[in-house]
Amino acid sequence: MPRTLNTLTLSDAKQMLQAGEAKAANLGIPYNIAVVDAGGALIAFTRQDGALAGSIDLAIGKAKTARLFDKTTEYLAELAQPGAPLFGIEQSNGGNVVIFGGGLPVKYDNQIIGAVGTSAGSVEQDIAVAVAAAEAISPNAKP
Template sequence: MPRSSTTLGLSDAKRMLDAGEAKAASIGVAYNIAIVDAGGALVAFARQDGALIGSIDLAIGKAITARLFDKRTSDLAKMAQPGAPLFGIEQSNGGKVVIFGGGLPVLIDGEIVGAVGTSAGTVEQDIAVAEAAAAAINEPGIIEERRST
């Protein structure tokens, strides 16, 4: 029997981008924010005016990495240190794995439905913007709206 799966759609991604951009504005840093679906494909991307050009690929890479490994990129960074169990993981997948904090899987009802990646500030700021974006689709009313469609 085929397994049904849920994935982020464009309306989810737009809601997430809005929340991420609002968080970025509140900390005063222009951001790059990427949203990927359950298959790791880019659904939406925003580059706020003035966001670092070099952070474009980092944001996208963080989102894809978070989905590929179903882990926060900040957790992967810890596990990739010399002597740690995943040392060298950033060389996998054609060297496109990004293990700086700011990427995280997005869950709905405990199921991973995609991921978000952010880049432009400090690691802590990147994590905060990513968390704000992810929280946007788990707000009261949003989950009920998704279930009814």
């Protein structure tokens, strides 16, 4: 029986980027923001003027990681500490797993439809920008 897959669209991603950029401007930090679809493929990315070049791959990696594991990257970081159940997870998937805050799955009607990843500030600031982006299309987005 065929199943329907709900996913973020380019239009959704643009709204998310705009909201994330606004939050970044409010923080006074130029940001890198990435949005991936339900399959984890990049839909849209923005690098604000002056955003750290080293954070480009981190933002994309956080978004992909959040979708790959359907968990926030902040939560994965907790689970990846020495002695924790997922210690070493960042070495999986070709070493492309990013496990510090700023990546989160995006839900609609309790179904994950994509993810967002942000990078440029502190972990707390990255989370705030990611939440602002997600809330643009998914009210009550929580890390």
